[in-house]
Every structure is written in structure tokens, then in C-alpha cells.
Amino acid sequence: MGGMKTISEYKYVAERSDLIITISESAKADIIKHFNIDEKKIKIVTPGIDLQKYSYKYSESELEKY
DSSP, X not given: OOSOOOHHHHHHXXXXXXXXXXXXXXXXXXXXXXXXXXXXXXXXXOOOOOHHHHOOOOOHHHHHXX
């Protein structure tokens, strides 16, 4: 149990999935190419962050320190 999966195991799961979620067009293209999956079954959800919540505006004096 556990360990690395084989390509055939991933293909088996991909063929039986109703939806495959991936992070990029490149990953989607690889799934289509290697597993022969209909592109309609694949959706892209790009990773992201809330810039308003996680960005910090440094003052000029803080920037001059470095």
C-alpha cells in the first residue's frame, strides 16, 4: 500500500473521473496527450492569493534600510 503510482493507474482513474481539476493549460495538455482524455472533462483552477489581504506597503524609510 502507498508508494508511487504507475502511469496506468493514473490513466485508469482519469478515464473514470467525471471531472479532472488541474492548475494550468500546460498540465491540461499533458493530461490530454498522455491519457487521451476529452478536454471537456478537464477544468483549470489557477492558484492565487488575495493581494489585498497578503500584500504589505513598505514606507520609503523601510525600503531605504535595505
